[in-house]
Amino acid sequence: MQGTIDTSNAAIQAEHGAGTHGGHHGDHPDHRIFGIIMFLVAESMIFLGLFAAYLTFRSVTPDWPPEGTPEMELLLPGVNTIILISSSFVMNRGNAAIKKNDVKGLRFWFGLTALMGAVFLVGQLYEYFHTGFGLADNIFTSTFYVLTGFHGLHVTFGLLLILAVLWKSLKAGHYSSESHFGPEAAELYWHFVDVVWIVLFTILYLF
């Protein structure tokens, strides 16, 4: 046991640097990013549960989607998917900018991401009004609305995060190459929302 402790001692010394005392500060950015990742693990488990339920309903129902369900349009959600996925790359540019202390770049790329997210949401709403089926029509339509709706809720929340970053950056000039936890957290969340959408789109529309 002695050996383990000595190694971990050395590791901790290396991690915090000699003489510094890194173990106590709750606002340490590393901790906060770690917390965000833990939060996203929990979030993905909700989606995993819902996906598993969807796949089970699908596997026990002989004809899927059940008879009488109108044909799904692929064009609009397809375009929407492309917009959402590209927005992740756009957002990444924003974070790259702030790491070089380019505040204007951060604002530009994050603003563009917010716009793309908003377009996605409007597209989703438009789709809801034109699907031709209701929430409680059958098991497929129910899962369709609950899954896409729950994801839409997350996009909305992600959008609010981005807007909060923009607002803070404009009002208080909050971010710099030294301190950019906010944009980083928003980006992690946005990537997560994206990845969930890719799975969702695949199992709901394509597969």
Added chain:
Amino acid sequence: MAQVTEPETDNLGETLAVEAGGHTPWREYFSFSTDHKVIGIQYLVCTFIFYLIGGALATAVRTELATPDSDFVSRELYNGLFTIHATVMIFLWIVPAGTGAFGNYLIPLMIGARDMAFPRLNAIAFWLIPPGGILLLSSFFVGAAGAGWTSYPPLSTTGEKAGEFIWILSVLILGTSSILGGINFLTTILKMRMPGMGLNDMPLFCWAMLAASALILISTPVLAGALILLAFDLIAGTAFFNPMGGGDPVVYQHMFWFYSHPAVYIMILPIFGMISDILPVHARKPIFGYQAIAYSSMAISFLGLIVWAHHMFTSGTPGWLRMFFMVATMIIAVPTGIKVFSWLATVWGGKIRLNSAMLFGLGFVSMFVIGGLSGIMIASVPFDIHVHDTYFIVAHLHYVLFGGSVFGLYAGIYHWFPKMTGRMMNEFLGKLHFVLTFIGFNLCFLPMHYLGLQGMPRRVAEYDPKFATVNLICTVGSYILAVSTFPLIINAVWSWIGGAKASGNPWDALTMEWQTASPPPVENFIGEPVRLTGPYDYGMGDRNSGIPMPESQANTPMLSGGPTVS
């Protein structure tokens, strides 16, 4: 063990005893405090109040069952009583008390941190509990949820809809609180340990909380998913769990148990950790098999996630799948057994102090073993089919959750009360509490094994008159159990106000939380915390590391001879 700083004087006790204690003004406990110690006590007191409410509901349930007829309450109210009793006990007492109360109070102290990683998030997690609990209890006014705490559809979707919806909402709120807590614990344990403290130097409670938090993080959201779908079924006319509309009620059961099976480990793992910390202190011996206990927590955590369908052997699960879940469930007995035997080996030959904390600790081990053994019985498919939904299950789960979790929580209260309040508890009242609890508990729940084997179903207000005598015995036991809480309440209130002053380290313990004043000052440690020994190096000081031990235990002979009780 690792030595971070040389002690300044030869007398370690003096170096460590920091005089300035941190007495918190009472108003602080009703505020949005971000101090983990305040939040821990807020959790403890708040959940204990809910425990008393849940206990009152249980006493009402047992009163109804004192006679074979339904004469005390109506059948509908009876359904509400046991449903809310179970929900309160699980979501408002054992889970938040084990993780929220003790986790919050102890983890930063044990790892030498100033606070939790996210203090404000911590406060939010706590302040979700009271509204969630009040919401749950308010369902009695609109016709309480009566589908059992499992809330299986179609029972839950055809009964009292308002009560059921309130049940769903409150469980979602409490689940959110739990998840936020879990994120905080994981970050704190993995990222905030004092310099020089590796994972293998942590007290075992931290390991247990690590395992429990991982479970919370992975399983609780799935319950949220299930409840969201159930809520849609309830109020929006969807048919996720209704075969008439193409849905499948078994999907709910899978999602529900994917959380609720791990939930029993979320309840018991922190208790395992607390017992692993309490037994060595009061037996004055190093813990036996530190790493075995630590890693078995992680093993239990993993295995706990893959055995949920053993609650569903009678739900039409195919034979080959039942086989898998049966074997996987039985395998959990291995890491659990490792813990139990390690505890026994720790106590064996120790210089045991039979105080209240130790009595409850030993009571925990013995009662939990009974619950664990009946658990292995139920894990086998043929036996489970025989006793499914009978009182055998009720007996088993109460041996695990009361004889296990609640005994452990009691042990924790007696053990850490001096640290939390700066006062010692009264030992006479503590022992009276233990005797009453032990007698009441066994009188109430041991006969239920017999009732179940004879075929008395659970969740019914009326039963065959041939079970009358045994049920009466159980009811008497439940009354004793209800009375048993009074010595604890009197003791806690009395001692907090006027108990004997406790020193920083009244038990001569070695874990970090005892190396500061009682109660600890606002930021836990004056100056940099210094770790001088491993958490369990009782009587090993000179032999192993040359580090001086507190004087009181320097001459305690260890590790030889049979059991000696002093």
